[in-house]
Amino acid sequence: xxxxxxxxxRSGDGDPPAVxxxxxxxxxAVREALGDLIAATPEFVLVGVACSGEEALRDxxxxxxxxxxxxxxxxxxxxxxxxxTMVSTYPGVAILLISVDDPSGYLEEGDRSDRxxxxxxxxxxxxxxxxxxxxxxxx
Numbered sequence: 001x002x003x004x005x006x007x008x009x010r011s012g013d014g015d016p017p018a019v020x021x022x023x024x025x026x027x028x029a030v031r032e033a034l035g036d037l038i039a040a041t042p043e044f045v046l047v048g049v050a051c052s053g054e055e056a057l058r059d060x061x062x063x064x065x066x067x068x069x070x071x072x073x074x075x076x077x078x079x080x081x082x083x084x085t086m087v088s089t090y091p092g093v094a095i096l097l098i099s100v101d102d103p104s105g106y107l108e109e110g111d112r113s114d115r116x117x118x119x120x121x122x123x124x125x126x127x128x129x130x131x132x133x134x135x136x137x138x139x
Contacts, residue, residue: 018045019133022065024056024082025098026074030121034069041126044133053077060090067133072099072106080106087113094136098124114138 021044023034031049038046048063050056054077056070068086072079083095095116097103103118117132133139 016043019043019067019137020045020047020063020065022046022048022050022056022059022063022068022070024050024053024068024070024074024079026051026071030071034124037124037126037129038069041129043130053079053082056082057085060086060093065093067094067096067136069096069098069129072097072103079103080111083116084111087115094133096129096132096136 021038023031023038023046025031025034028051031051035046035049038044044067047065048059050059052074053070056068057077059065060068068083070079070082079097079099083097086093086095093115097106097116097118098121099106099118100121102120107116107118115136117136119128119132
């Protein structure tokens with residue numbers, strides 16, 4: 001089950017506001033690991049978790065994350081279809097698609113966007129999350 005979040009802000013006075021992240025995966029252990037990874041990255045704050053593409057779409061509208069870290073393969077609406085909807089509906093949202101296999105292999109040519117990045121789950125780290133955000137945020 002999804003839960004709305006633990007931490008809303010971690011930036012101190014004068015620091016830029018933390019990047020708001022929604023974590024989406026159908027496996028509870030992966031959602032927990034994503035939460036731990038985000039908590040270990042000072043410039044990010046977890047604003048919510050979801051376990052399906054349907055919940056992710058609802059939560060993007062409700063929580064206004066800047067970055068959605070989302071599994072590609074989930075029951076119901078998968079990450080690719082949810083990402084397509086997010087890109088066309090929420091112009092301020094960036095999406096990091098994750099999968100055990102290379103997530104870019106799931107994308108069709110029309111899915112390519114400067115607001116979508118891909119990363120294997122095995123490569124997820126605080127550094128890689130920061131790099132992905134920098135690329136998606138055009139830094």
